[in-house]
Amino acid sequence: MIANLRVVLTTFELDVKQQAVDLFMIFGVVIQPLLIAIMAIYMLLERDPSRGIYVVVGSGMTGLWTSLLFRGTFNINAERFMGTLEGIVASPSSLATVVMGKTLASVTLSFLSMIFSYGLASIVFRFPLTIAQPLPFFVSLLVTIPAFISFGLLISPLMAVNLSLSGWVNALEYPMYILGGFLFPILLLPDWSNPLSYVLAPYWAARVLHATSSGSATLSDILLSWGMMLVLSGIYMAASYRLFRIVLHRARVEATLSMM
Amino acid sequence: MKSLSNSMRIFLGGAVLSYKALFRWFRLEPYIATKIIAPLNQILFFTLLGSFATGRDTASFYAIGNAIQLTAMSGIYGVTMSIGGERNEGTLIYLFGSPANRLLTFLGRALVHILDGMIGVVIGLTWTGLLLGVDFSRADLPALGLTILIATVSTSGLGLLMGCVSLVTVNVMFINNTIYFLLLVFSGANVPLANFPTWVQHAAYALPLTRGIQAARLVISGSSLGEVAPLLTGEALIGVVYVLIGYVLFSWFEVTAKRRGTLEAY
Numbered sequence: 001m002i003a004n005l006r007v008v009l010t011t012f013e014l015d016v017k018q019q020a021v022d023l024f025m026i027f028g029v030v031i032q033p034l035l036i037a038i039m040a041i042y043m044l045l046e047r048d049p050s051r052g053i054y055v056v057v058g059s060g061m062t063g064l065w066t067s068l069l070f071r072g073t074f075n076i077n078a079e080r081f082m083g084t085l086e087g088i089v090a091s092p093s094s095l096a097t098v099v100m101g102k103t104l105a106s107v108t109l110s111f112l113s114m115i116f117s118y119g120l121a122s123i124v125f126r127f128p129l130t131i132a133q134p135l136p137f138f139v140s141l142l143v144t145i146p147a148f149i150s151f152g153l154l155i156s157p158l159m160a161v162n163l164s165l166s167g168w169v170n171a172l173e174y175p176m177y178i179l180g181g182f183l184f185p186i187l188l189l190p191d192w193s194n195p196l197s198y199v200l201a202p203y204w205a206a207r208v209l210h211a212t213s214s215g216s217a218t219l220s221d222i223l224l225s226w227g228m229m230l231v232l233s234g235i236y237m238a239a240s241y242r243l244f245r246i247v248l249h250r251a252r253v254e255a256t257l258s259m260m
Numbered sequence: 261m262k263s264l265s266n267s268m269r270i271f272l273g274g275a276v277l278s279y280k281a282l283f284r285w286f287r288l289e290p291y292i293a294t295k296i297i298a299p300l301n302q303i304l305f306f307t308l309l310g311s312f313a314t315g316r317d318t319a320s321f322y323a324i325g326n327a328i329q330l331t332a333m334s335g336i337y338g339v340t341m342s343i344g345g346e347r348n349e350g351t352l353i354y355l356f357g358s359p360a361n362r363l364l365t366f367l368g369r370a371l372v373h374i375l376d377g378m379i380g381v382v383i384g385l386t387w388t389g390l391l392l393g394v395d396f397s398r399a400d401l402p403a404l405g406l407t408i409l410i411a412t413v414s415t416s417g418l419g420l421l422m423g424c425v426s427l428v429t430v431n432v433m434f435i436n437n438t439i440y441f442l443l444l445v446f447s448g449a450n451v452p453l454a455n456f457p458t459w460v461q462h463a464a465y466a467l468p469l470t471r472g473i474q475a476a477r478l479v480i481s482g483s484s485l486g487e488v489a490p491l492l493t494g495e496a497l498i499g500v501v502y503v504l505i506g507y508v509l510f511s512w513f514e515v516t517a518k519r520r521g522t523l524e525a526y
Contacts, residue, residue: 023431023433023434024433024434024437026434027434027437027438031437031438031441032437032441035441035442035444035445036441038445039306039309039444039445039450039451040309042451042455042456043309043310043313043314043450043451044309044312044313046313046314046455164287164289164290167287167289167290167293167294168289168290168293168297170293170294170298171293171294171297171298171301173298173301174298174301174302174304174305175301177305178301178304178305178308183309183312184308184309184311184312185312188308188311188312189308
């Protein structure tokens with residue numbers, strides 16, 4: 001347990017250092033969410049300036065997802081391209097533990113999106129921003145972390161097992177913005193799409209963060225969102241466990257790790 | 261005559277080869293994901309966001325704006341990578357060592373991407389008609405075609421300029437991503453220009469696509485080619501200015517790199 005924790009923390013530290021100077025990540029976590037926030041400010045706040053905090057949370061969520069999607073896709077594949085995957089798989093530490101540390105780094109850095117968006121809206125555009133229910137909001141942020149990490153742990157082996165899926169990565173960015181209700185409610189979407197939103201932890205994260213920041217959250221709403229995030233995290237982890245077994249099987253039994 | 265045909269061969273051959281070099285690794289599935297599904301997702305997201313902000317009646321404003329803006333996918337990413345790829349693949353040294361006409365070589369890098377970009381816009385507009393109820397019944401289709409062509413050429417002009425930048429930096433994707441999103445914000449695709457401060461509006465008119473998107477909206481709503489001609493002329497001129505700046509930089513980088521022996525050094 002302690003050994004695994006040390007691996008997670010070491011990987012986390014290394015990956016934070018790498019991502020902090022990676023211009024692709026800087027774009028995904030800082031520039032793109034800020035530009036989306038600028039657009040949303042001019043689109044949404046023209047009519048209703050009280051939506052400032054909604055824009056901050058929503059654009060921050062886009063940064064979280066973009067970072068998770070792209071880093072998740074390349075967490076394992078990047079090691080493969082650099083020729084370090086075999087070394088990691090052969091080491092006594094599990095591949096999943098290493099990927100968990102890398103995903104934790106992405107999620108942690110991605111919260112910068114929300115902080116930068118907050119700064120943009122409050123300092124540059126001078127919108128009054130208040131978090132109406134601060135305690136539930138910050139607890140919701142904490143619950144969001146394992147939900148996103150488990151989602152990232154699902155994405156990484158999925159993309160490693162099926163390399164052609166990584167070609168779809170650009171097409172997967174906006175659907176989560178839409179189905180997750182990051183910047184508009186999913187009520188705008190057709191009813192048939194709602195079940196898709198319900199099985200996505202980012203949807204529940206956006207829902208509870210929007211509700212607690214704007215002050216519209218009831219206790220039952222909050223508990224429902226937290227509960228769904230935890231349940232979905234468990235499901236993602238179970239699916240991820242199966243996928244990591246497939247990756248390891250290909251590495252150790254079929255010896256096709258570099259050829260997948 | 262022989263010189264002219266040789267120039268055309270270099271122009272067309274270079275155009276096709278640079279496109280193939282960029283996309284030959286693609287299989288059909290990722291190509292569909294990148295060129296058909298991803299654009300649809302962008303159109304849907306911003307149209308829904310716009311509808312949420314200003315009401316469902318305004319959906320066509322966002323749908324058309326984003327469909328035209330899609331040309332930046334080929335015009336910025338494609339064209340830039342066609343030029344930057346010469347350096348990444350180690351072929352720049354041969355290109356600059358050849359006696360081929362530099363202007364034709366330079367412009368040829370954009371040709372197939374212009375066609376590809378136009379197809380992308382047509383696909384985008386088709387999505388808007390099929391899924392978002394954009395009405396094309398009053399549109400002058402030849403005028404719309406000309407608008408798409410001019411907007412695409414103009415955007416590719418900026419792409420050629422960015423391609424030159426890619427010869428002196430390793431961070432070209434960061435620059436491309438930023439340019440693509442700046443166009444999304446400031447070209448009027450999603451935010452009416454009148455909403456921005458005056459100085460931002462002036463800057464927006466120095467970008468490609470700004471007038472092209474306006475013209476496309478007008479043509480689709482029933483305006484004639486004559487009515488949008490000033491916008492299209494402005495859009496074309498912006499494109500020419502970017503191409504000229506790009507070509508001057510391209511030539512300057514070649515001379516400087518050869519003189520300093522830094523052709524492959526970033």
